Amino acid sequence: xxxxxxxxxxxxxxxxxxxxxxxxxxxxxxxxxxxxxxxxxxxxxxxxxxxxxxxxxxxxxxxxxxxxxxxxxxxxxxxxxxxxxxxxxxxxxxxxxxxxxxxxxxxxxxxxxxxxxxxxxxxxxxxxxxxxxxxxxxxxxxxxxxxxxxxxxxxxxxxxxxxxxxxxxxxxxxxxxxxxxxxxxxxxxxxxxxxxxxxxxxxxxxxxxxxxxxx
Amino acid sequence: xxxxxxxxxxxxxxxxxxxxxxxxxxxxxxxxxxxxxxxxxxxxxxxxxxxxxxxxxxxxxxxxxxxxxxxxxxxxxxxxxxxxxxxxxxxxx
Numbered sequence: 001x002x003x004x005x006x007x008x009x010x011x012x013x014x015x016x017x018x019x020x021x022x023x024x025x026x027x028x029x030x031x032x033x034x035x036x037x038x039x040x041x042x043x044x045x046x047x048x049x050x051x052x053x054x055x056x057x058x059x060x061x062x063x064x065x066x067x068x069x070x071x072x073x074x075x076x077x078x079x080x081x082x083x084x085x086x087x088x089x090x091x092x093x094x095x096x097x098x099x100x101x102x103x104x105x106x107x108x109x110x111x112x113x114x115x116x117x118x119x120x121x122x123x124x125x126x127x128x129x130x131x132x133x134x135x136x137x138x139x140x141x142x143x144x145x146x147x148x149x150x151x152x153x154x155x156x157x158x159x160x161x162x163x164x165x166x167x168x169x170x171x172x173x174x175x176x177x178x179x180x181x182x183x184x185x186x187x188x189x190x191x192x193x194x195x196x197x198x199x200x201x202x203x204x205x206x207x208x209x210x211x212x213x214x215x
Numbered sequence: 216x217x218x219x220x221x222x223x224x225x226x227x228x229x230x231x232x233x234x235x236x237x238x239x240x241x242x243x244x245x246x247x248x249x250x251x252x253x254x255x256x257x258x259x260x261x262x263x264x265x266x267x268x269x270x271x272x273x274x275x276x277x278x279x280x281x282x283x284x285x286x287x288x289x290x291x292x293x294x295x296x297x298x299x300x301x302x303x304x305x306x307x308x
Contacts, residue, residue, distance in 0.1 A: 019307055023300075030296060031286040038284040048295060055299045056306055102237040109236035112268045121271060129278040137282065152279035158246075177240045184275060 022062050026055065029072045033079055039149040040083045042138035050086065054079040076164045080146050087142040101170075104177035108184055115188045123191040136186035144179035151176055227253040234258075235265050243272050 033054055038047040058065075058078045065074055115121050124132070137145060137153075150161040151172070161176075162169045227250065235258040241247050242255050259266045287295055 015307065019303070023303070027296065027299075030299065031288070031292060034287045034292075034295060035284050039282075048298065051295060052299055052302050056302055059303055059306055101240070105239040105241070106233065106237050108272065109232075109239055109265075109268045112271055113264070116267065121267070125274075129274065130281055133275070133278040134282050137279075148279065152276055153283045155280065180240060180272075180275065183279075184271075187275070 018062065022059055025065075025071045026058060026075060029075050030055075032072060033075050036076055036149065036154065037079055037083070039137070039153050040080070040145060042134065046086075050079060050083055053082045053086075057082055073160060073164055076150075077166065080164055083146070084142055101174045101177045104174065104181050108177070108181040111181065111185055111188070115184075118188075118192075120188045120191045123194075124187050127187075127191060127194070129187075132187050132190050133183065135190065136183045139186055140179060140182055144175055144182060147172055147175040148179040148183065152180075227257045230254045230258050232258075232262060232265055235262070236268060239269060239272055242269065243276055 030051070034047065034051050037050040037054065038044065041047045041050055054075060058075055061078065065071065112121065115124075137148070140148065146165055147161060150156045150164055151158065156164070158169045158172045158176075162172045165172065165175075167175070235255050238247055238251060238255050242252060247255065259269060286292075
């Protein structure tokens with residue numbers, strides 16, 4: 001029978017303490033991590049894989065966790081990074097250009113105006129918006145999905161989202177505004193794809209476009 | 216001494232559609248300074264087209280908030296915890 005040396009015994013005790021501290025600090029947040037993973041992946045099985053990967057990565061990086069800090073945002077950060085990596089591996093990752101947030105707001109309004117002219121806004125309002133939003137979220141490029149899930153779905157502040165995503169608050173704002181514009185575009189696309197568009201008379205009177213409308 | 220204005224000292228300055236919609240998402244998120252917010256709201260009182268855009272933005276954001284999946288509970292929660300614990304045990308060897 002193999003007898004443990006004093007150094008082995010010490011290492012085993014240290015590992016056990018490390019494991020105990022990790023589980024005590026992180027397992028209470030598992031349900032929230034699972035919901036975040038589900039929002040990111042939009043798929044139950046993929047979400048469970050992502051939760052497992054998050055906890056494995058978190059254990060490997062536990063020495064970097066600042067004692068006394070809140071473990072939930074740290075786990076969210078690990079989860080989001082693991083999500084981005086999985087999307088890169090599956091070639092579904094699109095890098096995020098950083099644009100002018102005010103221009104994103106303007107573009108959102110312009111797109112809405114065009115959709116209104118095409119009769120799409122009424123049709124979107126008649127659709128099940130919750131179901132359409134959920135589908136649109138699943139089609140959103142990974143970089144943008146993180147920002148919109150954290151702020152709009154999880155209800156986090158820009159500052160909290162910035163900490164999870166590891167980017168400045170201003171970048172959260174521009175990424176979030178871009179994400180919302182893309183989501184709006186996807187909603188209108190879904191309405192069009194669903195064949196909801198009613199033929200519009202060519203002579204239909206136009207309403208006022210935002211100034212600068214290029215038509 | 217400044218000239219008296221017809222709009223009064225507390226009336227927000229009029230803004231056009233472009234200035235209003237540039238502030239769309241900051242307004243929806245409640246992140247505008249009070250003067251800018253008042254200017255947007257004064258514009259929305261007189262511009263039905265912008266009001267529809269802003270209403271749609273609010274509806275979309277509300278739908279996003281409502282799309283949050285439920286927290287796992289009961290058997291699903293227990294099974295996930297078990298799976299994660301097993302993976303952690305395997306990782307530690």
